[in-house]
Amino acid sequence: MAPRIPLQSPLQHSDTVATAGGVDHHPSQPTGWRRWLLTTNHKEIGTLYLIFSLSMFFVGGIFALVVRAELFQPGLQLVEPEFFNQMTTMHGLIMVFAAVMPAFTGLANWMIPLQIGAPDMALPRLNNFSFWLLPVAFTLLLSTLLMPGGGPNFGWTFYAPLSTTYAPASTTFFILALHIAGISSILGAINIIATILNMRAPGMRLMDMPLFVWTWLITAFLLIAVMPVLAGVITMMLMDINFGTSFFDAGGGGDPVLFQHLFWFFGHPEVYIMILPAFGIVSAIIPTFARKPLFGYASMVYATAAIALLSFLVWAHHMFVVGLPLVAELFFMYSTMLIAVPTGVKVFNWVTTLFRGSISFESPMLFALAFVVLFTIGGFSGLMLAIAPADFQYHDTYFVVAHFHYVLVPGAIFAIMAGVYYWLPKWTGHYPNETLAKWHFWFSVIGVNLTFFPMHFAGLAGMPRRIPDYALQFADFNLVSSIGAFFFGASQLLFVLVIILCVRGGKPAPAKAWEGAVDLEWTVPSPAPLHTFETPPVFRQIEK
Amino acid sequence: MxxxxxxxxxxxxxxxxxxxxxxxxxxxxxxxxxxxxxxxxxxxxxxxxxxxxxxxxxxxxxxxxxxxYDSQMDRSFRWGMGWFIFSEVMFFAAFFGALFYVRMFAIPWLGGEGAKGVSALLWPNFIAEWPLLSPPDASVSGPDNVFSPWQLPLVNTLLLVTSSITLTIAHEALKAEKRRVCRNWLAGTVILGCCFIFIQGVEYYEAYQHYGITLEAGIFGSTFFILTGFHGVHVIIGTLILMVMLARIIRGHFSDTGHFGFEASCWYWHFVDVVWLGLFIFVYVV
Structure with a gap:
């Protein structure tokens, strides 16, 4: 990808507009709390998403630490098994729907208009609606923990009939909360697609877009395709619980396995919804700090699209032991393995971008490099799980837990942190404190591996997941995991510290905060003024 | 751009x-x-x-x-409405998928077909059939009978297909600046929509009173009501939207070139019509 330079400097527009008091579009900006409640500005809404996500990251993290504290040694010490189940469930739900997804949406809000030279998102009011549905949804979801009978206790995958016939009364509220979160995701995705397809600066073709924009375009498509399926399946649950229908009840002619098919038809694309934007972030950071154009831009785009399309054809690999017909086992095994091909293309491209680059190791780059290595470990364990006969052994063990935490924590979350460190200078006008950021990085890497690597061994040796007690031979692995989890959790306080310090001050950042950065966001001042690109920049691609 | x-x-x-x-x-x-x-x-x-x-x-x-608003804003609305309708398509796809899965796999397996025939041990007398009048478990009583597709459902199909045609005529009239013609055909469309809702109401009454098709009547009642129910809700919303459009036409809103609100309503209505055709075929006929 050749560097991109706008013909006219867009910061001129922003400055002139700011001094002119703004055109009639935005007369008086509300101040105080009203500024945040009523805003239609993509940067403010992006900030809201990111703060919400970070708060929920700690809420979900505390739930995880309750789980790890109970599993510190064998036997039941701290919590009742019933509460343990609620903690595993809520940890998963909060991390997936309230931490990782809103973080990526927040980054999309902040960066997509800046990266494509748009004045704002295509539908600014809808954007604010999408955000404010989230606090409503997750207040309702968290409140189920306080309801009679307790909160959801059936795992974040809420398989029927555990979540229907045998579920606590609060499940109805859980369903309605998830409906609100789903509406938020769908509306947010519609907005992102409309923005990318309609708001690009003159001259920017689709194949000129930064990869973060490309990956989000494809992610938004996945969201619009599968969130309604989730809405459908939880509606069927609602009906089974409250209106006596038989969707997931074999006695009435339905089938509990139908739930799993519908859930994973949503759930597997959902996994890629949480990783494709991460690919985009890493594809921005690695070329910047290797000071080389990304190797294989077009193949990255095609690989992303291929992963997205394949994600609709692999869902039943989560269900190998449910009793599928042999032909289904084979089909889903091979289609799953096929995903390794485009994913391999991506890893190859990142490594090749690094090859003979002039690399420096600032904190965004450290997180991005750790992403490539550790996500690949998660990818390999995924390949092992894809082998249907082997999965019969791994299924529902800690090996699965290790696998998806490797792709989600040092995968999705490390990429989010990399993106935050990368773009903080643009958001705040200051560089984050590099020393503290490096401590945060190394503590996180050590913590993550300490927590999740032993789970591979515990799982291969047969330790089942979602159980509050375990056999004695797993004691050492669990002790290490629990120590690692608390270490990782505590080191995230450093992350908060770095962000707060960076907002309050620090080394001032120029418009182009990183030497090797090429995308349009680095042409506006740091911090980016509230309104940018009100007159669109003319985009021109410079050939090598 | x-x-x-x-x-x-x-x-x-x-x-x-x-x-x-x-x-x-x-x-x-x-x-x-x-x-x-x-x-x-x-x-x-x-x-x-x-x-x-x-x-x-x-x-x-x-x-x-x-x-x-400029033409770029118009395109934002078009993309937005288009993708919203796609999300609705996927919402109904989940229910159609459930129907197909139950009919193609779950019920034959309950009847002992294939390698999963073990459920025959639980319910040895179960007979796999569709429509499923006797669910496997005795505690669930199935429907007594099902609707003939060639009575009320056929009437409803004709109503909705006709309403899509009348709506298109109204749209073409608006584009030709014939506002009275547009108003009349749009009013006709709203009336057809109301007739559909009324007939669907009669059918639900019949289902509960004379056919034993209820939400509790096993998987047939479940799939029947979730598909026709959500479709019915969409027809009601679509009719309300068209009523708003009628009021706006009467008030003199929209021009021959600038009327995306009207056009989006048409898109929505045609979508609801297409869903009904799927329902008519797979819920009533086949």
């Missing part, structure tokens, strides 16, 4: 109020289902949601009349 005149509203109360109204409605619904006696909460929530939508759309219409 952006021409530099893209309208970005400064601030709005409707998103935050809409979120709170949605939350209110959902809490009310949950409280009603779990604890009973929260009808008032639901009512307030629904009224609040509708009110917010009305005020929000009023703002958009006013901004449009003030000439704040």
């Amino acid at each position: 952006s021409g530099g005149s893209y309208y970005v509203p400064a601030k709005s109360y409707w998103p935050i109020l809409g979120s709170l109204a949605t939350g209110f409605m959902m809490v009310g619904l949950g409280a009603q289902l779990v604890y009973g006696s929260a009808n008032v909460l639901i009512l307030i929530g629904v009224i609040a949601v509708v009110a917010v939508m009305a005020f929000w759309f009023r703002d958009v219409i006013n901004e449009s009349h003030q000439g704040l």
